[in-house]
Amino acid sequence: METDAGAHLPTPEQARAALADTDHVRASVAALSATPWQPWFAATITAMFVVLPIFLGGALAEPEWLMPQWAWLVTMVATETVFSALLALAARNWRAKTGVALRLDILPKWAVVSAFTVLPLLIVGAGYAFRYTQQPLWLFGAASVGAAASIGAHLWFVRLHRKAP
DSSP states (O other): OOOOTTOOOOOHHHHHHHHHHHHHHHHHHHHHHTOSSOHHHHHHHHHHHHHHHHHHHHHHOSSOBSBOHHHHHHHHHHHHHHHHHHHHHHHHHHHHHHSSOOOSTTSOHHHHHHHHHHHHHHHHHHHHHHHHHOOTHHHHHHHHHHHHHHHHHHHHHHHHHHHOO
């Protein structure tokens, strides 16, 4: 059996610092789990922003990429229908739980307008960039930016929700 004679035990200060770090992580997780909506709602929006550029790129690809263009289009419409149904369910559950509709007006107007302007341009632009360059990095880049924007908006909304009275 091997022993690690060279290993050193942490000092009491290092142990306290490690425990403080774990308390900070626990507090952060608790704050995120106190989101005003269900976690699957944020996950659904994020998933929508991940798959939409890839499916649109496949539908716009010339020549066909991995599947026929009609299959990409059908898959994109089907998944967007499922996402819309899940979002409607989340909105209905939120309204039943709180008595108010889901609203974006708690976020700053510049952020909402920017997101609703830039994200569609990014998704469509990545699809056309893929069509003309045949480089799927455009699609994965747009998916990454969309996911980051979705998660960022979710975390921002949670932070604003905690500050609300």
